[in-house]
Amino acid sequence: GRRVLLVGQNNHYQAEAFAKRGWVPTTIDKNTRYSDSRDLIAGDFEKYQFPEATKYNLIWFYHSLECLSNPVGSLELCSKILAEDAIIFIGTPDTDFINTRSSSCFGHWKPEYNHIMWNRRSLETCLEKLGYNVILSRQNYEHRFPVWDDLHLITQKKFF
16 A cells, blocks of 8 residues: 555556555656556646645656656655655666767667766765665666666665
8 A cells, every 4th residue: 555656657567567566556747648547647747736745655767857857856856755764766877888888879868858867876976965865776787678778776765
């Protein structure tokens, strides 16, 4: 019965997978591609007025944080709608891979979609300045999956 907010709807399978595991998923996306979803908020995460009592146990940004017009402001907003012991999962392009491979092999060059890109160290620093503890941070370079050259990060509001 824990609540998860999926920011940006990459596909409807994520919400289904969470629901099968007992989570209560809600998706917010201004580009509603899957309008048949019951738990879909058709709106902009950055502008949506969440009710005061709304709290989520997990906020899921999978290749959506970098697409927001103000990603840092969005991370600040998260602290208002996170439950006390909640976490944020972030999957986002990692610019360190530009140097590891060649710039032509980095598949995230889309300035019309990606407003900001980090490397692992810069995103960790940003989150710590906003009052989050980074619990897990890893680079994903695996090419067997459809999205690679990104980082996966789990963070949580500081308790003390």
